[in-house]
Amino acid sequence: MILSIALLVLCLLPNTARGQDSAQPYLQLLLDRAKAMALHEQRYWHLLLHYRSALAGGVESEADEPAFFLSPDGKTDPEAELQATLSQFFSTDLVGRSSQPARCAFIARYHWLKSALAIDESRLPPQSCERFRSWLAELNPASITVIFPSAFMNNPSSMFGHLLLRVDQKGQTERTSILAYTINYAADVTTDNGILFAVLGLTGGFKGYFSTHPYYIKAKEYGDFENRDIWEYRLNLTEDQMQRLLMHGWELGNAAFDYFYFKENCAYQILSLLDVADPELQLAERFWFYTFPSDGIRMIADKPGLVKDVTFRAARSTRIRRGREALSAEEKSWLSKMVADTKLSQSEAFTRLPPERQAAILEVVSDYLLYKGATEENSASFESRNRSILLARSKLTVKPFPTKITPISGAPDQGHSTMRAGLGVGWREGEFFNEANFRLAFHDLLDPEYGYTPGAQIQALGVTLRHYSRSDHTRIEKLTLLDILSLSPVDALFASPSWKINAALDTIQHHNCNFCRTGNLNVGIGLTRESSWLNREIYFGLAEFTTEVGRVFHGNHRVGGGLTVGAMADITDRWKFAVSGSYMNFPLGDKSDEWRLAAQQRYTLKRNFALRFDFNQRARTPELLFNLQAFF
Numbered sequence: 001m002i003l004s005i006a007l008l009v010l011c012l013l014p015n016t017a018r019g020q021d022s023a024q025p026y027l028q029l030l031l032d033r034a035k036a037m038a039l040h041e042q043r044y045w046h047l048l049l050h051y052r053s054a055l056a057g058g059v060e061s062e063a064d065e066p067a068f069f070l071s072p073d074g075k076t077d078p079e080a081e082l083q084a085t086l087s088q089f090f091s092t093d094l095v096g097r098s099s100q101p102a103r104c105a106f107i108a109r110y111h112w113l114k115s116a117l118a119i120d121e122s123r124l125p126p127q128s129c130e131r132f133r134s135w136l137a138e139l140n141p142a143s144i145t146v147i148f149p150s151a152f153m154n155n156p157s158s159m160f161g162h163l164l165l166r167v168d169q170k171g172q173t174e175r176t177s178i179l180a181y182t183i184n185y186a187a188d189v190t191t192d193n194g195i196l197f198a199v200l201g202l203t204g205g206f207k208g209y210f211s212t213h214p215y216y217i218k219a220k221e222y223g224d225f226e227n228r229d230i231w232e233y234r235l236n237l238t239e240d241q242m243q244r245l246l247m248h249g250w251e252l253g254n255a256a257f258d259y260f261y262f263k264e265n266c267a268y269q270i271l272s273l274l275d276v277a278d279p280e281l282q283l284a285e286r287f288w289f290y291t292f293p294s295d296g297i298r299m300i301a302d303k304p305g306l307v308k309d310v311t312f313r314a315a316r317s318t319r320i321r322r323g324r325e326a327l328s329a330e331e332k333s334w335l336s337k338m339v340a341d342t343k344l345s346q347s348e349a350f351t352r353l354p355p356e357r358q359a360a361i362l363e364v365v366s367d368y369l370l371y372k373g374a375t376e377e378n379s380a381s382f383e384s385r386n387r388s389i390l391l392a393r394s395k396l397t398v399k400p401f402p403t404k405i406t407p408i409s410g411a412p413d414q415g416h417s418t419m420r421a422g423l424g425v426g427w428r429e430g431e432f433f434n435e436a437n438f439r440l441a442f443h444d445l446l447d448p449e450y451g452y453t454p455g456a457q458i459q460a461l462g463v464t465l466r467h468y469s470r471s472d473h474t475r476i477e478k479l480t481l482l483d484i485l486s487l488s489p490v491d492a493l494f495a496s497p498s499w500k501i502n503a504a505l506d507t508i509q510h511h512n513c514n515f516c517r518t519g520n521l522n523v524g525i526g527l528t529r530e531s532s533w534l535n536r537e538i539y540f541g542l543a544e545f546t547t548e549v550g551r552v553f554h555g556n557h558r559v560g561g562g563l564t565v566g567a568m569a570d571i572t573d574r575w576k577f578a579v580s581g582s583y584m585n586f587p588l589g590d591k592s593d594e595w596r597l598a599a600q601q602r603y604t605l606k607r608n609f610a611l612r613f614d615f616n617q618r619a620r621t622p623e624l625l626f627n628l629q630a631f632f
Contacts, residue, residue, distance in 0.1 A: 023090045026123050030086050033117055040079035042116075047276050048109055048248065050255075051078055052285075062264060064207070065256035067097045070106075085109055092125050096254035104129035105254055108247035108276070132250055135212075139181050142170040143308075144242055144277075146233040146270070147182065147215075148297045148412055149222040151453045153486040154496070158226065159458055160442065161293040161412065163270040166215050167246070168234070174311070177232075178216045183249045185210050185269040187259035201261035208259035208269065210252040219313065224374040227317035229407050233300060236308040237277060245277035263289065267296040274300070281306070290441060294412045294451070301413035310413075314405045316371045320493065323364040326403045331361050336492045338365050342385045345392035360400035362393040368493055408454060415451020416608050416631040418442050424612075424627035429514055431470035435477070435625065438463055445485065445568060446576060446602040447631075448610055455487035455498075455528065455538060475515065479505040487540050487568075489530035498540055500524045509621040510552045510592075518550035524564065537569040546584060553590035560586030566598075574604040594619050608632065 039045055049069075051059040054076070061068075061075045068074075070088050074081035088095060088102035089110060096105035103110045104127055113119065145166040152158035164184040172180060187206040191197055200206050222228040237245070252273070257264060268291040271283035283299055284291075301307050314322070324332060334353075338344045338361065345362060353361075366389045373382035424435040439462035443452050462480035467473070481503040488496035502522040507515055526542035545561040566580030582596040597617040604610050608631040616623045 023123065026120075027087060027090050030117050030119065031083055034082060034086065034113075035079075037116065039113070039116055040082045044112060044276075044279055045078060045082060047272070047279060048112065049074070049078065049081060050257075050272065062257055063255045064258045065097065065254065067095070068255040070095060070102060082113075086113065089113075089119075089124055092127075096251075098131075098254050100129075100131065101125075101127050103127045104132055106251045107132055108244060108251050111244075111247060132247075135250065136246065139167045139246065140169040141167050141242055141246060142172065143168040144235045144237055144245060145177075146235060146274075146297065146300060147218070148231040148233070148293060149218075149226075149228040150230070150409065150412070151456060152222075152226045152228050153453065153456050153484075153488070154226075158228075159484075162222075163267045163293045163296055164218065165245075165249075165270060165273070166232070178219060180215045182213050182215050182218050183210060183270075183273070184213060184218065185266050201259070204258035204260045204264070206259040208257045208264070210249065210255065210269070212249075220374075223313065223315040224371065227315045227371075229315050229318055229409070230313040231297070231412055232311040232313060233297065233413075234308045234311070235274075235300075236305055241277040245273060248276040249273060263287070263291055265291055267291045267293040271296050271299075292418055292442065294415060295418055298413045298415070298417070310411060312407055312411075314407065316367055316374070317494070318408055319405055320364060320367050320371060321408070322405045323360070323367065323403050324493070326401070327360065327364070331357060334361050335364055335368075338362075338389070339368055339493070342369075342388045345389055355396050355398045356400055359393060359396050359398055360403070362389055362396075363400055365389050366393065409452055410450040412451045414607070416443075416448050418631070420447070420629055420631050422612070422627045422629040424625055426466075426623060426625035428468075428623040429509070429621060431468055433466045433468045435627070436465045437627070439480070444483070445487070446578060446600050446612065448602075448604045448607065449570075449576070450573075450607075454536075455489070457483065457485040459483040475507070476505075477507050481505075487528040487538055489528045489538060491530070498526045498528045498542060500542060500544075508552070509619060513552050514621075516550060516552035518548050518552065520546060520548040522546045526564075535570040535572065537567060539565075539567045541565045544582070544584070546586075548586075555589045557588075558586035558590035558592060559588035560584055560593075564596075576602045 034040070046059065050062040052062055054060040058076060059078060063069075063075070069081055071077065071080040071084035074084065085102065085106065092101050094100060095102050098105050103124070107129060114121070145168055147164045147166050149158075149162045151161045164182050166177070166180050166182050168177060169180050185208055187201070187208050189197065189206060191200065219230065222230055257269065259265065268284055268287060271291070275281055275283050275285075281303060283296070286299065287295070324335060327335060334344070334350060342365070344350055350358065366386055369382045369386040369389065373379040373386065376382065418441045420439045422435070422437045424437070426433050426435055439459055441460045442458045444457045444459050445455070459480055460482050462478070463476060464478040466475060466477040483502045483504065485500040487498045488494070490496070500523065502520070505517060505519050508518055510516055522544060524542035524544035526540060528538050528540040531537045531539075542564045543561065544564055547557070547559050549557045562582055562584035564580060564582040566578065568576065568578040570576050577600070579599045580597075583593070584596065585593045599615040601613045602610055610629045612627040612629055614625040614627070
């Protein structure tokens with residue numbers, strides 16, 4: 001009788017409960033096997049869970065989404081997370097932000113553990129993972145390409161460039177690559193306040209998420225709206241490596257990370273994803289303090305055999321500039337007039353031009369109107385005007401002379417490294433000094449420009465040490481916290497303002513104090529023009545506002561402003577020269593005024609080595625400095 005009742009109860013139990021009971025011995029076998037093999041200590045498990053060494057000892061995952069872990073202690077306990085993951089493979093419960101069974105939500109973990117432990121899939125609950133299979137079929141992957149949109153100075157989050165991945169499709173051509181999908185990592189920005197954005201971006205106040213978007217959306221955003229040239233590095237990954245990357249990319253849909261602007265940013269997370277594809281790359285772990293996209297792309301390009309080919313995709317503004325350069329002076333005049341009045345495309349004077357030259361002019365005009373339509377609020381007006389230009393172009397059956405669209409700056413993997421150190425000798429206040437300087441990042445206007453945005457300067461965390469020979473004293477001469485300068489040339493078609501911001505500790509001569517330390521904050525806005533008499537020259541003027549603090553000043557501060565004008569010329573590809581002059585007046589605090597002059601030259605020896613000569617005069621104090629600089 002008792003046996004009959006027991007059998008009846010067993011029959012009434014849900015199938016899942018009976019399946020779990022029968023699976024317990026097999027689960028325990030896998031757990032014992034994983035423990036004996038110490039799988040939780042293996043590097044690949046740490047890569048999948050994004051574990052890094054913690055300052056207090058042990059490890060901690062950089063993922064900050066609780067749903068990314070199957071154990072309550074999974075963020076800091078790799079063994080507990082591995083045990084919980086194996087246990088969850090025997091369940092059909094929905095887990096993660098994507099609400100799927102564990103084998104589908106964390107499919108990269110499952111495939112690695114299945115291989116490492118020789119898991120018999122027939123002894124697990126059946127799972128088809130249809131959502132993953134549909135996603136993978138939609139991607140139709142054939143290869144992976146790393147995408148590098150160049151720096152965009154007018155958006156703080158894009159000043160150093162960006163990294164994302166494109167999943168190239170089978171049968172894809174260069175023309176159809178725009179239809180492929182991307183894997184992107186970005187911060188969920190929750191504020192429009194610039195100061196709050198900076199604070200939250202530096203301290204991990206934003207959440208970062210992985211997402212998948214069609215490439216044409218990202219290419220339009222970068223190339224049309226933000227005028228950023230795009231470099232595409234197609235990788236030479238095996239089928240297995242590509243599968244591992246995509247499986248982990250899928251399960252990262254369950255993850256969120258605290259976004260740190262300088263460290264755990266887009267470049268760091270994309271490099272971490274590539275490390276999962278091929279653990280021997282060891283890309284992300286090489287960055288200990290900051291991660292710049294340009295450093296990441298250089299590291300990828302330096303890996304023998306990793307990059308299959310490189311493609312340049314010009315921004316619309318680059319196509320406009322190169323198209324205009326191919327026009328004669330008369331044709332450029334037609335371009336300017338037709339932008340203002342598209343009816344001139346039908347004028348008798350214009351139609352007397354050779355058809356090939358009409359076509360060349362009309363195509364630049366059309367590109368410009370499309371650019372304005374993408375970047376201005378009254379886009380409908382530009383679209384209407386462009387239709388009349390396209391109508392005129394359609395009446396011409398000829399092709400324009402081909403224009404070679406070359407990048408404004410060179411390939412980013414060929415640029416200098418971002419850290420810089422220098423040794424120099426100089427003269428100030430009647431005595432010689434020796435100097436050692438170091439800058440953590442990134443690039444200034446006199447650094448070798450190849451691979452960087454022309455006219456853009458971003459420097460952070462720089463220090464200059466000097467030993468003065470006659471007085472026999474050593475001091476910190478200068479400490480740069482942040483120094484940003486954007487010199488965007490203005491012409492008939494483009495009108496972006498130039499601007500600057502600088503925060504530093506400096507040494508000046510003032511009120512009979514020869515070596516007085518001051519803190520200063522300087523901002524400015526102005527205009528830049530460009531010419532090509534020698535090679536390339538720019539001329540700029542900036543209206544500036546300055547606050548300086550220090551015990552050398554009456555009242556310990558002075559506040560004022562002034563004007564800076566200057567010029568910079570590329571004499572050759574290796575030799576650059578710059579000169580500038582400033583007048584500053586301080587009506588508040590320590591009432592005073594000051595003239596400042598500067599002349600600088602740089603000669604590039606190799607990509608990561610340069611000679612530099614600087615002349616600076618502030619008030620009545622001249623200074624000469626000769627420096628050998630190395631980038632690393």
